[in-house]
Structures are given as C-alpha cells and as structure tokens.
Amino acid sequence: MTKPLKLAVDRMKALDIKNLQKTYQGGVVALKGIDLSVEEGDFFALLGPNGAGKTTTIGIITSLVNKTSGSVSVFGHDLEVESEIAKTFIGVVPQEFNFNIFERVIDIIINQAGYYGIPRKRAADNAERYLTQLGLWDKRNQQAIELSGGMKRRLMIARSLVHEPKMLILDEPTAGVDIELRRSMWKFLKDINHQGVTIILTTHYLEEAESLCRGIAIIDKGSIIAHTTVKQLLARLNSESFIFDLKHPLTKAPHLVGVNTLLLDELSLEISFPKSVNLNHIFEELSKQNIEVNSMRNKTNRLEELFIRLVNHA
Amino acid sequence: MRNFNLNLVGLYTLVRRECMRFMRIWTQTLLPSMISMALYFLIFGNLMGNRIGTMDGFHYIEYIAPGLIMMSIITNSYANVVSSFFFAKFQRNIEEMIVSPLSIYTLLWGLLLGGLARGITVGLLVTLVSLFFTRLTITHMDITILVVLLTSLLFSLGGLINAIFAKSFDDINIVPTFVLTPLTYLGGVFYSLDLLPKFWQWVTHLNPIFYMVNAFRYGMLGQSDLDIHTALGVILGFIVVLYLICIWLLKKGTGIKT
Numbered sequence: 001m002t003k004p005l006k007l008a009v010d011r012m013k014a015l016d017i018k019n020l021q022k023t024y025q026g027g028v029v030a031l032k033g034i035d036l037s038v039e040e041g042d043f044f045a046l047l048g049p050n051g052a053g054k055t056t057t058i059g060i061i062t063s064l065v066n067k068t069s070g071s072v073s074v075f076g077h078d079l080e081v082e083s084e085i086a087k088t089f090i091g092v093v094p095q096e097f098n099f100n101i102f103e104r105v106i107d108i109i110i111n112q113a114g115y116y117g118i119p120r121k122r123a124a125d126n127a128e129r130y131l132t133q134l135g136l137w138d139k140r141n142q143q144a145i146e147l148s149g150g151m152k153r154r155l156m157i158a159r160s161l162v163h164e165p166k167m168l169i170l171d172e173p174t175a176g177v178d179i180e181l182r183r184s185m186w187k188f189l190k191d192i193n194h195q196g197v198t199i200i201l202t203t204h205y206l207e208e209a210e211s212l213c214r215g216i217a218i219i220d221k222g223s224i225i226a227h228t229t230v231k232q233l234l235a236r237l238n239s240e241s242f243i244f245d246l247k248h249p250l251t252k253a254p255h256l257v258g259v260n261t262l263l264l265d266e267l268s269l270e271i272s273f274p275k276s277v278n279l280n281h282i283f284e285e286l287s288k289q290n291i292e293v294n295s296m297r298n299k300t301n302r303l304e305e306l307f308i309r310l311v312n313h314a
Numbered sequence: 315m316r317n318f319n320l321n322l323v324g325l326y327t328l329v330r331r332e333c334m335r336f337m338r339i340w341t342q343t344l345l346p347s348m349i350s351m352a353l354y355f356l357i358f359g360n361l362m363g364n365r366i367g368t369m370d371g372f373h374y375i376e377y378i379a380p381g382l383i384m385m386s387i388i389t390n391s392y393a394n395v396v397s398s399f400f401f402a403k404f405q406r407n408i409e410e411m412i413v414s415p416l417s418i419y420t421l422l423w424g425l426l427l428g429g430l431a432r433g434i435t436v437g438l439l440v441t442l443v444s445l446f447f448t449r450l451t452i453t454h455m456d457i458t459i460l461v462v463l464l465t466s467l468l469f470s471l472g473g474l475i476n477a478i479f480a481k482s483f484d485d486i487n488i489v490p491t492f493v494l495t496p497l498t499y500l501g502g503v504f505y506s507l508d509l510l511p512k513f514w515q516w517v518t519h520l521n522p523i524f525y526m527v528n529a530f531r532y533g534m535l536g537q538s539d540l541d542i543h544t545a546l547g548v549i550l551g552f553i554v555v556l557y558l559i560c561i562w563l564l565k566k567g568t569g570i571k572t
Contacts, residue, residue, distance in 0.1 A: 024572065062412075062413045063413055063571075064409055064412055064413065065571060084417075087414060097406075098406035107331070112410055112414070114324060114326070115411055115414035115415075115416050116324075117324055118323065
C-alpha cells in the first residue's frame, strides 16, 4: 500500500533553478540561463568540463556568488525572498578547504552549528555523532592544520551536516582523494541519502556519477546540455567498444562481419559494434579466423564516452 | 521569534569565537600593548615627564595616561577586526558564515563586539600597568565608560572597512601605519592644543582621534581642550557614517562575494 501512496504524492523539488544567469564583472558569461530541478531524496550529479559553470551554479545556490538574474528555490523557498529558511536546508562541502586551520576540529563544527542557531549542547551532540561517523572523533581537539588531506575533507563533510540539512551539495568531494577514502566516502554518502538527504554532487569522475547517482545534468559552456536520469542517459549509447588482448600477434586488423576493428598494437584489438550485435557473434567471427583471445575489457567508462560526445556536440 | 533565536545563538557563537581567537594568541594581541605602554609610562612619563613638569595643571604622566590608554583601545579594536576578518577572507572560512542563515547585522555585531571585547580588555590591562607608575583618578565615570565604548566601536568599524577592501597582508598594515598611528600621535595624546600655533590647532580639529582623546581625558581628569558635547557628537557622527558604510558593503558582498 505504501508504494502507490508515495507515487501519488507529487514529490517536492529539493532544488528548482529557473533561467539562472551569471555574468561576472569583466563580461565573462558563466551561466546562460539554466533550468535545473532536483527531486527530494535524489542523488544527483552535475557534470561538466572545467569552466563549464558547475562551481558558479553551486556558488549561487550557497549564496557565495551573486546571480545576475533568474531564480533559485530550495524546498519551495525562494533563496532571495526567504533566504534564511532556504539556507537552513542546505549543507555544502566546497572544493577547496575553507576553514580556519588554527581552530580545533570540534570548535569548527560546533561554531558552524551556532551560525545556524543550534545551541551549543545540541551542537556538541551532533558534532560527536558526525565526527565519530567520519572517523575524526579522536582528532577533535587537534588544530585543523594538523589533519591529513583526507581528514580535512571529512572535516568539511561533518561541518556541512552538523545542522542536519535536507540537501547536501558537494563540489568535487573526491578530487585528489585516494581510492580507499573515495570508496568509504561513497558509502557514507549513500547512507546519508538513504536517510532522506538529497545529495547533489559535481564530479570529474564519471564512474562516481554512474555508481552513485540517479539524476544527472551535464553542463557545458554555461548551458545545460542534458538533464535526465543516469539510466536513460546510458540507454542513449547505441554502441560498445571492447579491447581484446590477443594470444598471438597480428600484423593487420582482421575483417569481421558486422563490426569495426582497429589494431591498437600487435596484441591489442579494438572492436566496436552496435548494441544489436551480441558478443557470441564476435567470438564466432574471431574463432573462424583462428584468433585466440586472452582477455577483454571495456574501452572506456561508458558514461565518459557519452559525456565527451555530448560536450563535443555542444 | 525563530529568526531572533537563531541570530542570538549566532551572535553568541561569533563573539565567543572572536574572544577565543584573541585569547588564544594573547602574546600577539594582549601583551604587546602592555609592554609598549609600560615603556611610554617609564620613559615619557617618569624619566622625561619629571623634567617636562605640568601640562594644563597636571603632572605630565597624569596628563598623558588617558591618551595612552585611549591609544591602546584604538589600535587593539582596529587590529582585532581587521585581522580577524581579513584572515577569514584569506582562509575563506568567511564562507562558513555566508552560507549560513545569519543576518549581516548579526555578522557585523559579532565582529564589532569582538573588537570591543579586545579593546576593553587591553584598555583595562594598560590601566593596570599605568597604576605602577602613577595615580589615576576618574572624575566622570559615566563619560569615561561611554567614551571607551564609542571609541572602541568606531575603530572596530574602521577595521572592518579596511579588511573588506584588503586584498593582501600589506593592505591591513598600511592604514594602521600610515593613518592611524600619525593621527593618534597628532591627536593630542602627548600635548595640549595650546602648545600649537593657531593654524595647527585648526588642523587638529579635523582629526577624529583628537575628540576621543579629549573626551576620555575629560572623563578621567575633568579637563579637556574642547567641549565634551561637541566631542561626543563628533564621535557619534563618525560611528553612524562608518556603520552605514559597513552595512552597505556587507549587503553588497564587497570583497567576499563575486
């Protein structure tokens, strides 16, 4: 019974951006009137090459950048008209470290809660909870300068959550973070999302978007060029490419029926084929020509391929 | 009401953080003024002061004590806000406050009260130091307290404006070195206006610090180069103007938003 009921209720938009424009002093146009909406509870990726307008968009949502025109509303509250209430819904983890490195970890967290009007006792409880979850509770009395890079990033995540926001925005949270930490951050973010927090992240790692996110938008040169779900976006891919590692060297690419082949080096053969062709057919063709295969792998991350195609088209 | 409570907790957080900041680095914030004032009292007050004799009927050391205390309050209030705000910009932790729902008035008063706290703390410490060298009398307690609060507030505002425009560490030193220090020395801390030629007496009246030093001296010694109401009026006028400038700059986001 619960499912139909949930579907019947029109889900609230966590974020609703309309015709947002930003022209910086000096005339650089960073956003050319974008529309973007993120549903409550979504795990949303905002992708785009460097300088596409991702950080400007996030800057405007978090009040760090003044918009030129357009509107932003957070859970139905206009950021300009009802700024205070809209801001309490947002937690933000910026790209670069932006805390006072001489302050103690615990003070950074508790003070941040104070700026959201949370009394110190409750702030201390929240700080303990999030610092423990992020493995920083032992470091609480250290100055932030003493933390490692990964710990600093986790500190910023704890700080962004201390006022218990309904929407968490992360600007390239895993840039420059080692694989182990990246995986543990993914797990943490998934858990937070399961608890009902809407998450929006910008990332360069397309693998990250593919494995974490449901909704996705691609921004390029200040415009949104795709705004859909990750699944639907991937469905647009109508061909696949694999690289086959060969047992015996070849001198030229073989001709296989119905597929394109390219010899990368004498032991690596790239095969591209439409989705209508299945892998069995390819192996049959290879066997016919006595080509033995040791192993095979995906040429690139699928989303990455699509991303590059979209950005180049735009 | 929710709005009010939020900003009240926010204000308390800001003031507490400001106070903890200057207490944490007390050797840079509290101690230097105590040492330099002790040297002023020792050299200008005791050693040279005995030869100078009296100024407007007071022992020289008694005459300069209010001015020196005022000088500490001015420089420390200014320094607290300018460095706290500039460092927050430099390290970008100002963003912690901008993303939050705090109103700009709360942010402003948090910084100003931090400046007041340091100005008053140093003022009290320097007053204690002066007691080793001279006897202090306070003729008008109410005026003395009022002038301390207003002066500290005024220079906290000044420090904030400096920090808003500052782009480098040099920028936060230029004003104190090239404006504040000369104005303080020429503001009648060490001499009575009568000693100057008429023209320079007139020029001195353009110096805001002259009004503060004299208002404070009036509070302590009961003596001043000018009418106390004029002095208070001028100080209040400056406060109103700088306060409005600060609000305008913060609303616009100058130096903090793009």
